Amino acid sequence: MRLDATGYLAPRGFEAHLRRELRGVLAEHGRLFIARGQRQPVHWTENVWLDPVEIKIRSVKDAVLKLRAIQRGWALYAFKLFRRAELIQGQLPHVSARPLEFPAPPPRSPLGSWTLLDEDTVIASSHSTSPFPNGEVRFEEFKSGPPNRAYLKLWEALTLLGRHPRQGERCLDAGASPGGWTWAVSRLGATVVAIDRAPLDPRVEQMPGVEYRQGSAFSLRPGAESFDWILSDVVCYPERLWNWVKAWLETGAVRHFVCTLKFQGDQHYGAIEHFESVKGSRLVHLHANKHELTWIFSRDALGPQDA
Numbered sequence: 342m343r344l345d346a347t348g349y350l351a352p353r354g355f356e357a358h359l360r361r362e363l364r365g366v367l368a369e370h371g372r373l374f375i376a377r378g379q380r381q382p383v384h385w386t387e388n389v390w391l392d393p394v395e396i397k398i399r400s401v402k403d404a405v406l407k408l409r410a411i412q413r414g415w416a417l418y419a420f421k422l423f424r425r426a427e428l429i430q431g432q433l434p435h436v437s438a439r440p441l442e443f444p445a446p447p448p449r450s451p452l453g454s455w456t457l458l459d460e461d462t463v464i465a466s467s468h469s470t471s472p473f474p475n476g477e478v479r480f481e482e483f484k485s486g487p488p489n490r491a492y493l494k495l496w497e498a499l500t501l502l503g504r505h506p507r508q509g510e511r512c513l514d515a516g517a518s519p520g521g522w523t524w525a526v527s528r529l530g531a532t533v534v535a536i537d538r539a540p541l542d543p544r545v546e547q548m549p550g551v552e553y554r555q556g557s558a559f560s561l562r563p564g565a566e567s568f569d570w571i572l573s574d575v576v577c578y579p580e581r582l583w584n585w586v587k588a589w590l591e592t593g594a595v596r597h598f599v600c601t602l603k604f605q606g607d608q609h610y611g612a613i614e615h616f617e618s619v620k621g622s623r624l625v626h627l628h629a630n631k632h633e634l635t636w637i638f639s640r641d642a643l644g645p646q647d648a
């Protein structure tokens with residue numbers, strides 16, 4: 342039975358955030374929220390189930406047959422009846438859980454999502470917004486080299502953007518210390534000005550194309566120099582970040598932005614509106630984000646009249 346509803350999977354620990362944003366919630370199943378009508382523009386979700394249906398099943402085998410009849414690729418979101426759910430998933434075509442080797446593109450095969458509500462009821466959506474099971478983007482990680490795991494957040498944003506800094510491009514990494522993002526950019530062959538009040542890891546500072554500047558990123562205003570990319574992971578109020586980003590946007594010279602908006606308590610969500618007002622940009626909760634949203638914008642994605 343087709344539900345006149347959409348499913349939203351909240352990031353772990355951010356269920357209350359999603360609950361506050363969503364209108365017309367019909368049911369909550371663990372982290373999965375079912376809300377009336379078509380997709381709503383919410384932020385605190387890692388995957389959206391676009392066309393959920395309720396399916397009655399008589400057995401594990403029946404569930405497998407019914408899901409397979411819809412399509413091949415299914416990701417399980419289990420919040421109860423774990424064993425039964427795993428038995429069903431185990432008989433569905435295998436979905437590769439192999440971590441992505443950045444900068445490989447995301448998987449292209451259609452991936453549906455399903456869950457078991459009770460012994461004999463499945464909710465399944467053949468289309469969802471993330472090509473990764475439950476929106477969990479996993480990468481082949483580097484155990485040594487980067488000074489922390491923050492580079493995974495940048496990799497995830499760049500994977501969504503479908504573009505990354507490359508040789509010949511100049512990046513500004515604001516709030517760069519200890520240097521995870523700068524490490525990732527240098528490896529891609531781009532040059533990077535890394536600015537932070539705190540020092541950069543000396544091994545990162547010595548990498549090709551890296552120039553470290555000590556001080557506040559907000560003192561660096563458009564004018565004297567230009568950048569292809571503005572990257573920011575600065576811990577600051579999102580309003581402050583917006584005032585600074587706006588100045589760079591207005592120059593029209595910076596082509597790409599990846600900026601983390603960091604929230605404290607329940608305040609400063611007002612800044613979301615400013616970032617979202619930028620046509621063609623996206624504000625998302627990445628799998629690697631904590632109490633943060635990531636703003637992603639590329640002029641390359643705009644039509645000629647807007648770029």
Ligand SMILES: C[S@@+](CC[C@H](N)C(=O)[O-])C[C@H]1O[C@@H](n2cnc3c(N)ncnc32)[C@H](O)[C@@H]1O
Nearest residue numbers: 491516518519520521522537557558574575576
């Ligand atoms: C989450 S950390 C950044 C981690 C970094 N992206 C990485 O990959 O290693 C946030 C950084 O923002 C820096 N920061 C805070 N205020 C700043 C400012 N006004 N200008 C530059 N950096 C600032 C802090 O010193 C801190 O190093």
